[in-house]
Amino acid sequence: MKAWDTSEFPDGVRLLRAAECEPQPVQWLWRHWLPRGAITILAGMPGTGKTTLALSIASIVSSAACWPDGSQCIKPGNIVIWSGEDEIEATLLPRLIAMGADLERVHFVAQIQDKGSFREFDPSTDIRQLMMKIAEIGGAAVVIIDPIINAVSGDAHRANDVRRDLHDLVVLARSNAAVIGISHFSKSGGKVNQHPLDRVIGSQAFAALARVVLVAARRSNSDERLFARAKNNLGPDGGGFEYSVEHLVIPHAVETSKVVWGDSVDGDAQSILADAERSVNLSSRLDEAKDFLCGVLIGSGRVPSTKILELATEAGHSTSTINRAKAELRVRAEKDGNGGWFWRL
Missing domain, CATH: 1.10.10.10 (Winged helix-like DNA-binding domain superfamily/Winged helix DNA-binding domain)
Structure with a gap:
């Protein structure tokens, strides 16, 4: 967008003529799956390995490896991870090592210094300070917020509260980062013919605000898992990939897990999830x-x-x-x- 010289104008609304703009293509980290400059939601029931999936994506970007569809990540980028549910040394770091991440490019959000003392980082109030720190390291290709509901200080079931409190994350994404917010499916979800977007916990504003919504499911009575694209405002939706979570031991006798990607899966996310979670024979x-x-x-x-x-x-x-x-x-x-x-x- 054209930069304004504010000294030339009095205070007031600015209008930008369409003829003065140039169309810009969507910048994809993973074409048609993970856009830069936008929020992506990754949601699913407990036990599907959502965090490990997000770390797999982070590992691919940090090392410019191949995506599950065989395409190449064009260039490596910095990764910033905040987790309110998992320990860094015991859980997150071992998984990144197991999946071949370039650890020099991965940054964990730890404490924050506030008025001379340290406290825990709060994504509902501290995103702007995180933006400044990300600028200091030269920007980030991927920012993971786990879970994204913690970025809401108000009522997570009220659309106005969600949209207001996620505004800073939207601004962070505009710095050309792919912001991945991890979420859960509601316990009341899984009804017959219920769309995956209606199952994301909290207000529907979470799924509405995200440009892409990815979902994960686990087949009933099986270790087989499925990763699907439930929404994509910037490209095609539908389709997915099989994956499994493999347990292994890395150096220093640390037990951990990693994602092993499988074949592509056709169909819409609703039918993919319905099949995976169906309990009948x-x-x-x-x-x-x-x-x-x-x-x-x-x-x-x-x-x-x-x-x-x-x-x-x-x-x-x-x-x-x-x-x-x-x-x-x-x-x-x-x-x-x-x-x-x-x-x-």
């Missing part, structure tokens, strides 16, 4: 879906995923069940040069 439906997939793929080489899902819908199979069948059959998902996805046995 779906073995017969799954077997039928596996038979269907084999019938489509055997002898066909690779088939566009959109075509498979279209045929599956016509045959009465849900997208989520087809994705489970795909995982069990170890169907490979491949991306062509034009960005389309194909499946092959």
Whole structure:
């Protein structure tokens, strides 16, 4: 936006003529998944590994590694992490080490000096001071706030309170940072056909304010997990990735965990979550879906995923069940040069 020379004008509202502006493309850290300059919400039920997912993203950015879809993070960037739930040395640091983060680029928000004494950092009041510290280290590519509800000093179930109290985080994001706010699903969530955005704890303003909402789920009675895109105001939504949380031991006999990314998953977030959290026995439906997939793929080489899902819908199979069948059959998902996805046995 054009900078104003305030000395030329009296006090009052400034209007910027559209003809004087230039359109700017969205800056993505991870194309169509994680935008810079905006707030992204990562939400899910307990036990899905939301914090570990966020740390996986941080590790990829800090070391300019590859994203789950195989694309390359263009350049490494600084990471700033505030956690109100996990210890740095016992939990956060070991996970970052396990996932190959460049520790020189990772910064934890610890205490804050206030009137000559130290106290705990409070994201509901101290974000502006954090912005100044981030400027001192040359900026940040990713800022993680865990949980984001702690950034609200008022009533987290009132839209006006949420929008007012998250204003400083919005300003922080405008410094070209991808702000990731970790949140939980409400305990009353999980109703049939309930949209994932309606399950994010607190006011709907959290999901409304975020430009992207990512969700995590864990299959009932299983260690399999799913990561999906529930909202994207800046690009396509839907789709996701399988992942698992692997437990391991790093040097100094420290037990920790890391995210291991799996295959891509097609479908909308609502159906992906519904399938993952369904408690009834779906073995017969799954077997039928596996038979269907084999019938489509055997002898066909690779088939566009959109075509498979279209045929599956016509045959009465849900997208989520087809994705489970795909995982069990170890169907490979491949991306062509034009960005389309194909499946092959």
